[in-house]
C-alpha cells in the first residue's frame with residue numbers, strides 16, 4: 001500500500017517505519033524542515049530501540065521517504081495517516097490546531113480519493129471535525145473527490161515503541177465503512193497474531209477507548225502511590241502490599257509500581273483532556289480529577305523526603321541525581337518528575353550533579369537550561385562529594401550498581417529512591433541509609 005504519514009514524531013516515525021518494514025511504500029511528512037533533513041541524512045531525532053536501523057534500511061531500500069511537501073506525499077498515497085501532536089491546551093483540553101491544520105492540508109492537496117486515518121489521540125468528536133475541515137477545503141476547490149475518516153488510536157509505549165507496534169495487544173479501528181475496515185485489515189495483517197487483536201467499533205468509541213486506556217493506567221499508578229503514602233504513615237511496606245495485591249489475577253502486577261509520579265507525553269495530558277471533555281458534556285469526572293491531584297502531589301514526595309532529612313535550607317549540600325527521562329529507555333523528559341525535583345533542590349540552594357544515559361542533552365537544551373546543574377558522563381562521577389544520591393528514573397544500569405563504589409564516592413550515606421529499586425538489607429551492609437517510596 002502507499003501511505004502518507006503526516007507528522008513524523010514518535011508515533012508517525014515509528015508507525016511509518018513499521019509499515020515500510022512490512023513492504024508498504026511510506027512517505028513521512030513533517031512541517032519541521034530540520035527534522036526531515038536530518039532523517040534524510042540518516043539521523044534519527046529520537047532514541048528508540050531498534051528504530052534507527054529500521055529507518056536506515058527502509059530508507060536505503062527506497063520504501064521510506066521523508067518530505068515537507070504534503071502535496072508530493074498525497075500524490076503517491078491512497079492511505080493518509082494523521083499523527084501530529086495533540087498537546088495540552090491552556091484550559092487542559094487537547095489542542096487540536098495541528099490535527100485540523102493537517103486535515104485542511106489534506107483537503108487542499110489530495111488529488112485522488114483517500115482513506116484518512118486519525119492516529120493522533122483526539123477527543124470524541126474530532127473525527128467529525130476532521131471530516132468537515134477536509135470537506136470544506138474540497139468544496140473551495142469544487143472537488144468531487146471522496147474520502148473516509150477512520151479512527152486508529154496508537155498504544156505504543158516510548159522505549160519499547162517498535163516492539164509494541166509490531167506485536168500489539170490490540171489494534172483499534174473506528175469505522176463503520178466495510179471498505180475502510182478492509183484496508184486497515186490488510187495494512188495490519190502482518191502484526192495481528194489472532195483475530196481478537198483486531199477490534200472494530202464506531203469512530204467515537206475508538207476515540208474514547210484511547211483516553212479510557214490511558215486514564216485506567218494512570219489511575220492504577222495514582223492508586224498505588226496513594227497506598228504508598230498510606231503505607232509509610234501506618235508503618236507498612238508498599239513493596240509487600242504490591243506483591244500481595246498483584247498476585248490476585250484480577251489486579252495483576254503491571255502499572256502498580258509505586259514511584260515519584262507518572263510523566264511523559266501522554267498520561268498527564270490525556271487525563272486532563274478527558275476531564276475537560278467530560279465537563280464539556282456536563283459531567284464532572286471526580287475520579288480522574290483525583291488521579292491528577294494525587295500525581296501532582298506525588299511528584300513532590302521525593303523532594304519532601306530530602307527536606308525531612310537535610311532541612312529546608314540546602315545551601316552547601318550536594319546531591320547526585322540518577323535519571324532525568326520520564327521513564328527508562330527514552331530521552332523524553334516531557335512532564336518528567338526529575339524536572340520539579342531538581343528545580344526544588346536547586347531553588348533551596350543545593351548543588352546538583354546529574355547523570356542520565358540518554359536524556360542529558362534534552363535537559364541541557366530545554367528542560368533545565370535556565371538552571372545551573374552539573375552533568376556527568378557516568379553514574380559514579382555524579383556521586384563524588386555528594387551528600388546523597390537521589391534515584392528518579394529506573395534505568396537498567398541503576399538496578400544493580402556497585403554499592404562499594406557508591407559508598408566510597410558519596411560523602412554522605414543517604415540513597416533516596418523514587419523507584420524502589422534496592423533492598424534495605426543490601427544497602428545496610430554497605431553502611432548506606434535507604435529512603436524509598438511507601439516505606440517508613
Ligand code: NAD
Nearest residue numbers: 007008009010011030031032084085086098102120121154
Ligand atoms: P511529536 O510531538 O513527537 O510529533 C508530532 C510531529 O508532528 C512533530 O514532528 C511536528 O512537527 C509534526 N507536525 C505538526 N503539525 C504538522 C502538520 N500540519 N503537518 C505535518 N507535520 C506536523 O508527537 P507524538 O509523541 O508522535 O504524538 C503524536 C500523537 O500521538 C499525539 O496525539 C499523542 O498523544 C499520540 N500518542 C503518542 C504516544 C507517545 O508515546 N508519544 C503514544 C500513543 C499516542
Ligand code: UDX
Nearest residue numbers: 154155156157158255256257259262263264266326327
Ligand atoms: C503510555 C501508555 O502506556 C501507552 O500505552 C500510550 O500509548 C502512551 O502513554 P508512555 O507514556 O510511553 O506510554 O509510558 P509508560 O510506560 O506508560 O509510563 C508512563 C509513566 O508512568 C512513566 O512516568 C512511568 O514511570 C510511570 N509509571 C508506570 C509508574 O510510575 N508506575 C508504573 O507502575 C508504571
